[in-house]
Amino acid sequence: MAKTTNNSKEHIVIKIFRIFLGLVFIFSSTMKGIDPIGTAYRIEDYLSAYNLVWLHGAELFLSFFLIVIEFFLGVALLFKLYIRLATLGALLIMVIFTGLTYFDASYSLVPDCGCFGDAIKLTAWETFYKNVFLIILAIILFFKKNSIRNKIPEWLQTILLMVFTGLYLYFTLYNYNHLPMVDFRDWKVGRDMKSEGLDQVKNYVVYKNKLSGETKEYLTPNYPWNDSVWMSEWEFVEQRIDESGVRIPHNLYIQDYDGNNVTSEIIENPEYQLILVSYDIETADSEGFIKASVLSEQANKHLVSFVLLSSSGMEMIEKYHEVYQINYPSYLADDTELKTMIRSNPGLILLSNGVVINKWHYNDFPKTLDEVLHAK
Secondary structure, three states: OOOOOOOOOOOHHHHHHHHHHHHHHHHHHHHHHHOHHHHHHHHHHHHHHOOOHHHOOOHHHHHHHHHHHHHHHHHHHHOOOOHHHHHHHHHHHHHHHHHHHHHHHHHOOOOOOOEEEEOEOOOHHHHHHHHHHHHHHHHHHHHOHHHOOOOOOHHHHHHHHHHHHHHHHHHHHHHHHOOOOOOOOOOOOOOEOOOEOHHHOEEEEEEEEOOOOOEEEEEOOOOOOOOHHHHHHEEEEEEEEEOOOOEOOOOOOOEOOOOOEOHHHHHOOOOEEEEEEEOOOOOOOHHHHHHHHHHHHHHHHOOOEEEEEEOOOHHHHHHOOOOOOOOOOEEEOOHHHHHHHOOOOOEEEEEEOOEEEEEEEHHHOOOOHHHHHHOO
16 A cells, blocks of 8 residues: 555645646646657757757657656656655656756747647747746645555556556657647648738838938839939938738748749649658658659659658759659758658658648558548
8 A cells, every 4th residue: 555654634725736737747748749759859959959969869769758757747646646756756857847948048048848749839938937837836746745645556556657658658659650640730731831912012111311311111113213313312221021911821941953942833733742751861761762752653644743852952862862763853941841841751741732631651651642642
């Protein structure tokens, strides 16, 4: 039986604190577990910010380790399992997170802590204040742990924790080996990625009269720029761009090898558009590329556009041209944006008129073009 040092009962306030903190830990770890690769990217940002170069390469391991520990503590708090260990672990983890987020907020080290994955975005200071509140709960629970009684035998507590943690680990591994069960990012299925209203962008210029000091604002090109007399009397002050009504749903910039911007041409293709995404060809799954080459041949026969987006550079793409049979157009894009598009290297995205129709992890690539175009 779990032992306590006194016979006092758990106060209702302590019970509320315990359940609340446990649920926060479970929710937080679940949101991270949906996208363990995204959590690894956040850890990579922290390692770079604190110059912990010796830990580079261990980001994915740390991602799994931290989110499993967080879930473990959340379940233990919620169900009063090994409460001494649970309250100590919760306090230690909150001390670490609160310290990190304070320095992050003070010095703008990392743009997003990823506390709740991509599900809920918080500013650096919002994250810190949230952690201050949680660490207060953790401190109270730690010092009141003797009042949290549990009649469940320790062997059964161990089994319960192992079962819950095992199920959670399976859940996280599934999301790693496939695409996240729930996609909270911009490039989720059903999202329209077309930019709209670009023709409505208005460019204003402000000129000042050299003698009177009077200033006037003009909508370009509706000002006497070709009047030499006027131009000699007025001088340029500033420029203002009005983008109200403009919708740009992504930061993706695609260019060909000559540096030309072909983003709209690919993303807003009115027909079916297949995009193979590989932010780093050297570390990409080789079987995934081989599967993609089969699909590209079928797409070519049926006049369906199939392209590769990568940040590896032309030389690296040429290096793997024969190995992976890259006989389809290749373009360059920023690796951060490619990682945002899909959590798979390589990954496959099907667009039509700018709308994301479907996405596939390399473990789930369709075998035929028909499967691609008619998958639900």
